[in-house]
Amino acid sequence: MSQEAERRIRAIVVDDEELARQILREYLSKHREIELIGECANGFEAVKSVAEKKPDLVFLDIQMPKLDGFEVLELIGNEAAVIFVTAYDSYAIRAFEVHAVDYLLKPISKERFEDALGRAKERLSGKIAPSAIEVSELAAAARPPAQYADRIPVRDGTRVFIVPVAKLDYAEAQDDYVALATEGKKHLKQQTIASLEAALDPARFLRIHRSYIVNLERVTKIEPYGKDSHLAVLSNGVQLPVSRAGYSRLKSYLDR
Amino acid sequence: MHPILAQLRRLALYLLAWIPITVLVAYLLAMPHTIRWQEAAIVAAPLCLIYAFFCLSAWYSCRVTPIETSSLPRLVLTHLTTALLAAGLWVLVAKTLVIELSQTSLAPQLDKRFAPEMPLLVGTGVLLYLLSIAFHYVLIAVEASRLAEARMMKASLLARDAELKALKAQVNPHFLFNSLNSISALTSSDAAKAREMCVLLGDFLRRTLGLGEKSAIPLGEEMSLIHAFLAVEKIRFGARIQMQENIAKDALDVQVPPLLLQPLVENAVVHGIANLVEGGWIRLDARCENGDLAIVVENTYDPEAPARRKSGVGLANVRQRLAARYGNRATFGVQTEADHFRVSVTLPAEREGASA
Numbered sequence: 001m002s003q004e005a006e007r008r009i010r011a012i013v014v015d016d017e018e019l020a021r022q023i024l025r026e027y028l029s030k031h032r033e034i035e036l037i038g039e040c041a042n043g044f045e046a047v048k049s050v051a052e053k054k055p056d057l058v059f060l061d062i063q064m065p066k067l068d069g070f071e072v073l074e075l076i077g078n079e080a081a082v083i084f085v086t087a088y089d090s091y092a093i094r095a096f097e098v099h100a101v102d103y104l105l106k107p108i109s110k111e112r113f114e115d116a117l118g119r120a121k122e123r124l125s126g127k128i129a130p131s132a133i134e135v136s137e138l139a140a141a142a143r144p145p146a147q148y149a150d151r152i153p154v155r156d157g158t159r160v161f162i163v164p165v166a167k168l169d170y171a172e173a174q175d176d177y178v179a180l181a182t183e184g185k186k187h188l189k190q191q192t193i194a195s196l197e198a199a200l201d202p203a204r205f206l207r208i209h210r211s212y213i214v215n216l217e218r219v220t221k222i223e224p225y226g227k228d229s230h231l232a233v234l235s236n237g238v239q240l241p242v243s244r245a246g247y248s249r250l251k252s253y254l255d256r
Numbered sequence: 257m258h259p260i261l262a263q264l265r266r267l268a269l270y271l272l273a274w275i276p277i278t279v280l281v282a283y284l285l286a287m288p289h290t291i292r293w294q295e296a297a298i299v300a301a302p303l304c305l306i307y308a309f310f311c312l313s314a315w316y317s318c319r320v321t322p323i324e325t326s327s328l329p330r331l332v333l334t335h336l337t338t339a340l341l342a343a344g345l346w347v348l349v350a351k352t353l354v355i356e357l358s359q360t361s362l363a364p365q366l367d368k369r370f371a372p373e374m375p376l377l378v379g380t381g382v383l384l385y386l387l388s389i390a391f392h393y394v395l396i397a398v399e400a401s402r403l404a405e406a407r408m409m410k411a412s413l414l415a416r417d418a419e420l421k422a423l424k425a426q427v428n429p430h431f432l433f434n435s436l437n438s439i440s441a442l443t444s445s446d447a448a449k450a451r452e453m454c455v456l457l458g459d460f461l462r463r464t465l466g467l468g469e470k471s472a473i474p475l476g477e478e479m480s481l482i483h484a485f486l487a488v489e490k491i492r493f494g495a496r497i498q499m500q501e502n503i504a505k506d507a508l509d510v511q512v513p514p515l516l517l518q519p520l521v522e523n524a525v526v527h528g529i530a531n532l533v534e535g536g537w538i539r540l541d542a543r544c545e546n547g548d549l550a551i552v553v554e555n556t557y558d559p560e561a562p563a564r565r566k567s568g569v570g571l572a573n574v575r576q577r578l579a580a581r582y583g584n585r586a587t588f589g590v591q592t593e594a595d596h597f598r599v600s601v602t603l604p605a606e607r608e609g610a611s612a
Contacts, residue, residue: 016530016533017434017438017492017493018494019437019438019441019442019491019492020434020437020438020441022441022445023437023440023441026441026444026445041533042533043562063530063562064531064562065530065531065532065533065558065561066531066533066558066561066562067562068562071562087430087433087434087437088430105433106433106434106436106437107433107436107437107439107440108437108440151560151562162560164560
């Protein structure tokens with residue numbers, strides 16, 4: 001492989017409609033400096049493809065089967081620069097909040113496409129790239145207003161799991177990750193516990209400890225444990241530490 | 257609140273109507289010539305003023321014995337009792353007034369001369385009260401019809417509003433944007449197909465625009481609109497859309513509100529097919545049974561698909577339009593079952609020319 005080939009920008013196109021992919025393919029074919037390395041028809045494929053092929057740039061549709069564009073971005077973090085492509089103008093603010101390079105509206109004009117590509121090149125050559133955790137955080141937080149998450153996408157290598165919020169027993173902070181405990185398994189996700197807490201419905205989930213969020217439906221009893229602290233016992237027998245602040249929150253919830 | 261006491265203008269008019277009655281009562285009292293004109297007037301004026309207010313109480317007894325639903329004996333008994341009571345009370349007031357007046361120089365010994373007039377006063381009192389009852393029944397009927405008219409106006413305004421909103425919301429702009437994007441893609445790869453899609457899209461739009469003014473169209477026409485819509489979507493989604501139709505022959509000429517079913521099919525595409533990687537099917541059944549048109553739109557969907565914005569708005573719209581137009585003569589139901597989503601609609605099977 002020549003030096004020049006290595007410098008080419010590697011891109012993938014994600015859209016569930018063949019014709020929508022086709023037009024991006026056509027626009028991209030005019031650019032020798034860009035190499036189209038993959039096309040995906042849904043969110044799962046997109047996450048897998050990003051993990052395996054490590055593209056620099058992703059053209060991402062928002063409304064797709066399996067995972068929507070924001071969920072894909074939440075999982076891939078800053079691994080690639082993202083340009084959203086959609087017929088809906090109402091997502092634009094959300095898109096820029098999560099540091100998308102640009103937001104193209106269908107039908108896509110050649111001029112807007114060139115603009116977006118220019119910005120992507122700037123982003124890729126510069127040092128302005130946001131950190132991975134930041135993008136994931138922002139994407140997780142950028143849900144429609146007054147709406148809590150009803151599912152949490154999790155990625156394990158190239159595989160994607162969807163954890164329905166109703167099946168989440170508890171979440172535990174582990175450095176830059178949270179471990180999501182569901183149906184006897186734990187899924188690791190790159191996200192802070194604070195941003196997960198913000199995404200969950202406070203009527204159903206409670207932060208009982210600096211490192212723990214619990215699904216209130218699972219709590220069967222609270223036992224005293226040592227001086228000043230307590231344990232929450234879940235229906236599956238798991239015991240979680242409850243801090244003093246967590247205990248007062250838990251009590252005020254149970255007293256309601 | 258009593259309708260006459262509620263407005264000063266009405267009360268003034270009502271009291272004005274009592275002036276001739278007062279004159280009449282004074283005339284009756286003065287008839288036997290044992291009482292002088294001035295004396296009769298002094299007695300009649302306050303008595304009639306008081307009785308004017310007594311008679312307003314008829315409103316309450318009229319309200320508790322509605323003329324349409326109460327039996328004749330009950331009507332007679334209630335109103336005769338209240339009339340006698342009112343007249344008795346009135347005569348008592350009259351007696352007190354007359355005794356008081358006889359102490360003054362205005363009408364010396366009026367009580368003695370007044371005694372023979374008492375039966376006449378009772379009769380007049382009962383008669384006036386019965387008149388007031390009749391008057392109040394008329395008043396209640398007028399109020400009721402005015403209220404009903406206002407309610408009907410409001411209902412029809414609401415219905416028209418709902419229809420207008422429904423029609424405005426019909427053609428989903430995103431359908432248009434996505435279709436235009438597909439055409440744009442086809443222009444370089446398959447010009448003939450791009451042209452075909454332009455024609456199909458134009459056909460669909462023209463049909464929708466033409467339907468705005470119509471209040472009902474035959475089901476067959478709605479079906480061809482759906483075919484135009486699906487023809488466009490099939491170019492976008494390719495083999496992912498499969499359509500099955502079972503439309504009974506006798507259902508085709510049933511009149512339905514325009515663009516009632518198209519949103520249901522669009523819903524099936526946007527929330528069903530578009531979320532399925534391998535695509536899915538849409539089934540549309542329509543048949544007539546027991547004078548109703550029964551329609552079922554069913555499609556496969558992914559229960560775990562990411563939530564789309566505005567889901568359910570299209571359905572709520574159809575439900576509202578049905579309710580505004582047919583009231584409880586139409587039904588609307590949604591069932592989900594594993595990976596099937598089903599909307600069932602029934603509405604009265606009206607045909608052009610036949611009575612509605």
